[in-house]
Amino acid sequence: MQFRTTVLCTFAALALPLQAHAQAEPIVIKVAHLLPAMAPIHTKVIAPWCDKLAAESQGRLKCQIYPAMQLGGTPPQLLSQVRDGVADIVYTLPGYTPGRFPTSEVFELPFVTTNHEASARAMWDFVQSHSAKEFAGLKPLAVWVNGPNVLHTRDRQVNTLDDLKGLKVRAPSRLGNKLLAALGATPVGMPVPQMAESLSKGVIDGTLVPWEVVPATKTHELTQFHGEPGGARTLTTATMIYVMNQKKYDSLPPDLQKVIDDNSGREFSAWVAVQHAEADTVGRKLATDARNTVYTIPADEMARWQTAARPVTDEWIKETSAKGADGQKLYEDAVALVDKYSR
Template sequence: MTLKALLASACLAALTASALTTTARAADVELTLSHWVPATHALQPGGMEIWAKSISDASGGRIKITIYPASQLGAAPDHYDMARDGIVDIGFINPGYQPGRFPIIAAGEIPFLISNAKGGSRALDEWYTQYAAKEMKDVQFCMAIVHDPGTLHGTKGPIQVPADLKGKNIRPAHATMARLVNSLGAASVQVPAGDMRELISKGAADMTASPWNSIYTFGLQDVTKHHLDLPFYVTTFAFVMNKAKIDGLSPADRKVINDHCTPDWAEKMASKWADAEAAGRQKMIDAGGHTLYKPTADEVGLWKKATASLQGEWETSATKAGVDAKAAWAGLGETLRKYNADVK
């Protein structure tokens, strides 16, 4: 009996050691998430960190995501290719930083389309998921989001009607905005958000497109004193992943990741950022020294007229990308209405 007990004990110890080794291996899933805004930007503590913790919790601690902010691993326009090539496992991208490369998701860039970031992010993600495998086939698409509606901020006033842009150098938020400002007689000077401060302070641009609180986040509150007080546009963003890394995960871990790449998570990711951006407008008013130009109804009509051709341009680009553009546009509008995120 003693011998049998010893043998049984040895077998149990071997099985336990094997199980512990397996658990250790399973726990060793480390993913890098790279982005290009400051670590203090509301998107990191209010979105990315919450998302990463939820993934860790849902996986029983098997998956750990390390976040690298502020372009530590590469420049903002390179993040799609960085995820594609495995330089990072997860990249946060602004598709509009690479004009013409992602024409389908660019629908979300058209002004006066998306009224808010929360329902807008849920809607854009739900709509775009059906096209992501076609347009972003080099990566594993996770989710798409938008920021709270932004506007134009300048060093010289006023900014009230489209004619006020003529002759100015303007930093656009994305390719669609660049085409718009060029069509209005302005020159676009496109740089990532992190470079806005240097661009404006050196006088290389007179104006920038930005949501409200990002003026503070990127340190432009002392150089931009004139503001178009109008919810004008949003910017589309996406989280994309290295295919080989995700495919190499266990089925259980892939399920955890997939469960965190949903329209519900897109809304969660955008929500705290949206609140922070919206609060920036009142913060600016309270600070004083800023002039907010609120267009009349007729002047809003001038802005909408100035942007009217952008939908047709998008349809042409989307058609060339192999999409039924009219059906896609109608589908986007329907999805935005479903989540009360359309502009009335």
């Protein structure tokens, strides 16, 4: 009887840590971003990713998602929020904080990127090799570019460089501003959430955004013409990052760190890019269903745009080299990586 009692007590003692583990509160990961909850980045990427973390951690990791800047602040402050621990993870655009990502910005140069997946894989490899300092205090989970930016205009179809002259066009980034200026337009920099109101009030004549942005911003209702640049390489695009506060990651037990690691990296970046591609299809259909004019700017005309835009690349190379980096090599490495994954 005494032996039986001892065994039972032993099992009970062993079970206590297991019960405590099972009953422990999940670790909450605060995920913040700038877009509304209906945006594809929320519904197609962040929410499913969080569900996957919860499943693979057996409920020990739980996301609390804050869309549309619900933690306060403005889109350019997202980077500071994740660095300071206000948020544990953010999705944001480096272009909203000019100068903070000087090397990975190369993917926003004109005519560097190709399709979604190839460009995302290329950017991930590039960041691992060249951009560690830019991500100090952060753990990159995914980096990618969105779809080719389309020129959406209110009441003028842009077929040639001459048609752009004098148009006030929203740009996605610092380099987007420089590109538009080189092409003869008047660039107006602003985050996506401000774009719809600016279009509706006529503050801007058009905008450079990928198709995926159309549904959430109702761009198909605010513009009539949608020019898709022809050719193998995109006119311009925006880099995007999904990053985690490094201290928060380091505070997790190793098995939960592995859950994060298993759901980040090059292939996760490419998967995110695929979701953007699918969202592009949805946005484009809205414009065609609205009987708007959707057209392709021919590749031979785009060759003229590429020549006009070359000074933007040359200036970036010069600026980057003046800061101590090899701008020419960074540019060549980025193009080579895009070529590698585009084959």
